[in-house]
Amino acid sequence: MSDQDTELAEPGPVSNRITGGVFTGPVIQGRNVQVILPAEVTPAMTGMPAPAAVFTGRDDQVETLLKALAPGAESGAVLVSAVAGMAGIGKTELVLQTAYRALRATIWLPGGVLFVDLFGYDPDRRLTAADALLGWLQAIGIPGEQIPTAEQDRSRLWRSVLTAYVQQGRRLLLVIDNAADTAQVAPLLPADPSIPVLVTSRHTLDIDARQHNLGVLGTGAAIRLITEVVALRRGDASRLREPDQQQAMTELGGLCAGLPLALRIVAALLADRPQPASLAALLRDARHRLGRLARRETSGEIAVRAAFDLSYRHLTRGQARLFRLLPVNPGPDISTTAAARLADLPSGEAIVLLQDLHRAHLIEEPATDRWRMHDLILLYANSQPPKARDEADIGRRRLFTYYQDTAAAANTHLNPITTTDIANFATRDHALAWLDSEHTNLIAVCTTAPQHRLPESSIDLALTLGRFLELRRYFGDWITISNIAIEIYQQIGMESAKGTALINLGNALRGVHQLEKAIAAHTEAVDIFQQLGNRHYEGDALNSLGATLTVARQFQRAIPAHTKAVAIYRQLGDRYGESRALNNLGSALQQGRQFDKAVTAHTQAVAICRQLGHPHGESRALNNLGLALREVRQFDKAVAAHTQAVDIYRQLGDRHGEGRALDHLGSALAGAGQFKKALTAHTEAVDIFQQLGDRHYESHALTNSGATLDEARQFQEAISAHSRALAIYRQLGDRHSEGTALINLGNALRQVRQFDKALTTHTQAVAVYRQLGDHHGEGRALNNLGATLADASQSEKAIIAHIQAADIFHHLSDRHGEGQALGNLGLALVEVRRYEEARDHWGRAARAFADSGDVASVSSICRLLAELPPMTDDG
Missing domain, CATH: 1.25.40.10 (Tetratricopeptide repeat domain)
Structure with a gap:
C-alpha cells in the first residue's frame, strides 16, 4: 500500500506532519496534525481472543450490534455501542461473536479490529486509558519510543491515526472490553464518527453510546448451550437429549438462572460426568451452589463466585452494606421505600445507592421504583459476612415492621368499620395499589417470620390481609397464612386468637370450595368461643359458618346459624354486627327460596346501616335486597335498590363496589325488560373491572351481560360474552x-x-x-x-x-x-x-x-x- 498524506481539517496556523510512523512530543502539541502511515500496515487483529465455538440465544442482539457497524450507519446514529450487564452474563462473548461475524461476512472493516481488555474490575491487572493507548499505537506500527507519555497526548495522536486510517480506506472496529468507568473509556474513543466501537462493562457508563443491557438466557437457550458445549467436548451429547433427562436439564438451567458463565461451568462438569440428575441434586442446596459452580481449567479456575467478587470489591462501603442487606427482603423484589427502611436510610440516600447498584448491574429494576437481584447474585450477597453485629436481624425487624404498619394502614381503606388512614394512603385505590405491589412480599414475610423468631409479624399480617386476599381472590395465600397463625396461636396457648384465625381459614377454604374443611374450621371456632364465653366472637363465627353452609346449600343449617348470630349481636347491642348477620341471613333465605323473608332481612339490614351512618354496609345490604326483590319479580324496586347502591359507592369512591352494583343493576333492568339500559350497566361494570385489573369480576360481569343478551334474544352477542367469560376463568384457573x-x-x-x-x-x-x-x-x-x-x-x-x-x-x-x-x-x-x-x-x-x-x-x-x-x- 503506498504512502498517502492525510490533512486533518482543523482551523489554525500551526500544521505538523507525521511520516513513516515517526512521532515526537512537540508534534502532538500542534493544532493541525498531519499523519502519514507506514507503507505496510497489516489489518489490526492484535490481541482479540477467539470466540467460543458454541454460542446460543443471542442472535437478535448480534444482529442489532451488526447494524451499527455498517458503513453509513453513522448518519444520525450513534456508532458507539455499550453492552452492559452483570458478571458472567456473556458481554465479552457477544461482542467477540459480533466482531468476528462482521469480519467474516462483510467488507465493512478492511482495517480489521483492535481489541483491548481493560480488566476494569481486577485491581491487579487493571489498565489505565494511557496503557491501552500505548498498546494500540504500538499495535498499528508506531514505534514505542516515539509515543507520547501523557494520556491526553496519546489520545490526540490516537484519534489522528484513526482518522488517517479511515481516509486511506482502512476503516476498523474498536472493541473495548471490561471497562469499569468512563475514565477508562473516553480517551480511547475516536473523533471520526465513521469508526464503530463496541464497549463492555458491568456498569452503565456515562458515555455517548447506544446502550444494550444484556439479560439472562431463556430456558431453551440455556439447555441448548449446555448440550452443545458437552457435545463439543465429548463428541456426543445424546445422553443429555434423552426424554428421561429433560427434567434434570431444565432444573440445571433454572439453578444457573440463565447465567451463561454458570451454564458453561455446568456444561464442563457434565462433559466430565454426564449425569444431569446427580449434578442438579448437588447444586440444589442453595448454601453451597456458588461454591460448586466452579471448575479447574488449564487456564485457571473458572468460578461464578470469583466473577462476582470482582464486582463486589468495586463497591463503596455504603453500596456494599445495602447490597448485603437487600437479600433480607423475603420476596422477589423490593421498593425504594422498603429498601430505605431496611437500611435505615433517608429515601433520597437509598435511591442513590440503589441506582449505583443498578448501574453496576448487581440489581435489576423490573418495574419503576422496584428492585430485584438475579438468583445467583442473591446467593452471593447472602453469603457476604456482615460488617456489623446483627446487621441482617436488625434490618429484618425494621423491614417487617414497615410491612406490618403499612399493610394495617392500607387495610383501613378496605375495612368499613375502621377509621380510614389518610396519612399513608389518600384513597382506597392508593391503598389497593400498594397492597397489589407488595402482595408477594407480604405473604413471604408471613411464611418466613417464624423462622427468624418474629412470629408477631406472621400473626399481624395474617389478621390484616384477609380482606385484601378475599377481594383479590388469593385464597391459596389466605389459607397458607391462616394455618401459620393457627399453629403459632396453638403453640402459645392463645385460644381466642386461634378461633379468629380459624374463622379466616374457613372463609379462605370457602373461596376455593373446600366446603367440608371450611365448615369444620368454622364449627371449631364456634366451639372455642362458646367455651370461652366470648359472645361477640361466637356471633362472628356463627355468621361465617352460616355463609359457608349457604354456599354448600345446607340452608336448613345456615338459616339457624345466622338467626342465632343476629340474636347474639342484638343482645350485645352490636348494631353493625346485627346488620351483617341479617344481610347473610337474607342471602341464605333467598337461596333457600324463602324470598319474602329474605326481603325482610335485607330491608332491616339497610335500615340499621342508615341509622348508624354506615354507607358501605348500607350499599352492600341494598345490593342484596335488590337480588331478593328480583326473585319476587319486583323489578322496579330492585332497580331502585341497586341504583342507590351505585350512587353510594360512587360517593365513597369505591370503584370495585360501584362495578358490582352496576352489574346487579343491569340484571334487574333486564328483568324489567329494559335491555338497552341493562347492557349499558353491564358494559360499565366490565369496563370498571378491566380498569381495576380484576379479571374475576370482569368475567362475572361478562357472564351477567351474556345472560341479559340471552333474555334479549341477542344470542350471537350472548355467545361472545359467555366465551370471553369462559376464557378468563380458564386463565385464572x-x-x-x-x-x-x-x-x-x-x-x-x-x-x-x-x-x-x-x-x-x-x-x-x-x-x-x-x-x-x-x-x-x-x-x-x-x-x-x-x-x-x-x-x-x-x-x-x-x-x-x-x-x-x-x-x-x-x-x-x-x-x-x-x-x-x-x-x-x-x-x-x-x-x-x-x-x-x-x-x-x-x-x-x-x-x-x-x-x-x-x-x-x-x-x-x-x-x-x-x-x-x-x-x-x-x-
Missing part, C-alpha cells in the same frame, strides 16, 4: 366458575341450534364438576345437558341425563333442583310417548316445587299434566 360459564355458553349455543357445540360444552361442564367433586354443579350441568339432548332429538340420552340430575338433587335434599330435573325428565319422556312415566315424574316435580315454595312452577307442572292424554283403563 377458577374451575367452579369455568363450569358455570360452560353451562351458560352451552345454553346460548342451544338457542341458535348449534347442538353439536352445545352438547360438547355441556359435557365439558359435567366433567369439570365431577373432577371437582361438586355434586350440585354436576346436577345443574346434567340437567342442561339433558335439555340440549332433547332439543337435538336425542330423547333417550336426555332421559338418562335428567334421571342422573334428579338423583343428585334428591341426595342433596335440593328440592327445587330436583323439581327442575324431574320437570325436564317428563318433557323428554313425552317426546318418546312414554306418557304414564311422564305423568309420574311430573307429579313428583310438583311436590318438589311445592316443598321449595315455588308456586309458579307448581302451576306450570299442573298445566303440563292437564295436557297429557288421558290414562288408559289398565293404567
Whole structure:
C-alpha cells in the first residue's frame, strides 16, 4: 500500500506532519496534525481472543450490534455501542461473536479490529486509558519510543491515526472490553464518527453510546448451550437429549438462572460426568451452589463466585452494606421505600445507592421504583459476612415492621368499620395499589417470620390481609397464612386468637370450595368461643359458618346459624354486627327460596346501616335486597335498590363496589325488560373491572351481560360474552366458575341450534364438576345437558341425563333442583310417548316445587299434566 498524506481539517496556523510512523512530543502539541502511515500496515487483529465455538440465544442482539457497524450507519446514529450487564452474563462473548461475524461476512472493516481488555474490575491487572493507548499505537506500527507519555497526548495522536486510517480506506472496529468507568473509556474513543466501537462493562457508563443491557438466557437457550458445549467436548451429547433427562436439564438451567458463565461451568462438569440428575441434586442446596459452580481449567479456575467478587470489591462501603442487606427482603423484589427502611436510610440516600447498584448491574429494576437481584447474585450477597453485629436481624425487624404498619394502614381503606388512614394512603385505590405491589412480599414475610423468631409479624399480617386476599381472590395465600397463625396461636396457648384465625381459614377454604374443611374450621371456632364465653366472637363465627353452609346449600343449617348470630349481636347491642348477620341471613333465605323473608332481612339490614351512618354496609345490604326483590319479580324496586347502591359507592369512591352494583343493576333492568339500559350497566361494570385489573369480576360481569343478551334474544352477542367469560376463568384457573360459564355458553349455543357445540360444552361442564367433586354443579350441568339432548332429538340420552340430575338433587335434599330435573325428565319422556312415566315424574316435580315454595312452577307442572292424554283403563 503506498504512502498517502492525510490533512486533518482543523482551523489554525500551526500544521505538523507525521511520516513513516515517526512521532515526537512537540508534534502532538500542534493544532493541525498531519499523519502519514507506514507503507505496510497489516489489518489490526492484535490481541482479540477467539470466540467460543458454541454460542446460543443471542442472535437478535448480534444482529442489532451488526447494524451499527455498517458503513453509513453513522448518519444520525450513534456508532458507539455499550453492552452492559452483570458478571458472567456473556458481554465479552457477544461482542467477540459480533466482531468476528462482521469480519467474516462483510467488507465493512478492511482495517480489521483492535481489541483491548481493560480488566476494569481486577485491581491487579487493571489498565489505565494511557496503557491501552500505548498498546494500540504500538499495535498499528508506531514505534514505542516515539509515543507520547501523557494520556491526553496519546489520545490526540490516537484519534489522528484513526482518522488517517479511515481516509486511506482502512476503516476498523474498536472493541473495548471490561471497562469499569468512563475514565477508562473516553480517551480511547475516536473523533471520526465513521469508526464503530463496541464497549463492555458491568456498569452503565456515562458515555455517548447506544446502550444494550444484556439479560439472562431463556430456558431453551440455556439447555441448548449446555448440550452443545458437552457435545463439543465429548463428541456426543445424546445422553443429555434423552426424554428421561429433560427434567434434570431444565432444573440445571433454572439453578444457573440463565447465567451463561454458570451454564458453561455446568456444561464442563457434565462433559466430565454426564449425569444431569446427580449434578442438579448437588447444586440444589442453595448454601453451597456458588461454591460448586466452579471448575479447574488449564487456564485457571473458572468460578461464578470469583466473577462476582470482582464486582463486589468495586463497591463503596455504603453500596456494599445495602447490597448485603437487600437479600433480607423475603420476596422477589423490593421498593425504594422498603429498601430505605431496611437500611435505615433517608429515601433520597437509598435511591442513590440503589441506582449505583443498578448501574453496576448487581440489581435489576423490573418495574419503576422496584428492585430485584438475579438468583445467583442473591446467593452471593447472602453469603457476604456482615460488617456489623446483627446487621441482617436488625434490618429484618425494621423491614417487617414497615410491612406490618403499612399493610394495617392500607387495610383501613378496605375495612368499613375502621377509621380510614389518610396519612399513608389518600384513597382506597392508593391503598389497593400498594397492597397489589407488595402482595408477594407480604405473604413471604408471613411464611418466613417464624423462622427468624418474629412470629408477631406472621400473626399481624395474617389478621390484616384477609380482606385484601378475599377481594383479590388469593385464597391459596389466605389459607397458607391462616394455618401459620393457627399453629403459632396453638403453640402459645392463645385460644381466642386461634378461633379468629380459624374463622379466616374457613372463609379462605370457602373461596376455593373446600366446603367440608371450611365448615369444620368454622364449627371449631364456634366451639372455642362458646367455651370461652366470648359472645361477640361466637356471633362472628356463627355468621361465617352460616355463609359457608349457604354456599354448600345446607340452608336448613345456615338459616339457624345466622338467626342465632343476629340474636347474639342484638343482645350485645352490636348494631353493625346485627346488620351483617341479617344481610347473610337474607342471602341464605333467598337461596333457600324463602324470598319474602329474605326481603325482610335485607330491608332491616339497610335500615340499621342508615341509622348508624354506615354507607358501605348500607350499599352492600341494598345490593342484596335488590337480588331478593328480583326473585319476587319486583323489578322496579330492585332497580331502585341497586341504583342507590351505585350512587353510594360512587360517593365513597369505591370503584370495585360501584362495578358490582352496576352489574346487579343491569340484571334487574333486564328483568324489567329494559335491555338497552341493562347492557349499558353491564358494559360499565366490565369496563370498571378491566380498569381495576380484576379479571374475576370482569368475567362475572361478562357472564351477567351474556345472560341479559340471552333474555334479549341477542344470542350471537350472548355467545361472545359467555366465551370471553369462559376464557378468563380458564386463565385464572377458577374451575367452579369455568363450569358455570360452560353451562351458560352451552345454553346460548342451544338457542341458535348449534347442538353439536352445545352438547360438547355441556359435557365439558359435567366433567369439570365431577373432577371437582361438586355434586350440585354436576346436577345443574346434567340437567342442561339433558335439555340440549332433547332439543337435538336425542330423547333417550336426555332421559338418562335428567334421571342422573334428579338423583343428585334428591341426595342433596335440593328440592327445587330436583323439581327442575324431574320437570325436564317428563318433557323428554313425552317426546318418546312414554306418557304414564311422564305423568309420574311430573307429579313428583310438583311436590318438589311445592316443598321449595315455588308456586309458579307448581302451576306450570299442573298445566303440563292437564295436557297429557288421558290414562288408559289398565293404567
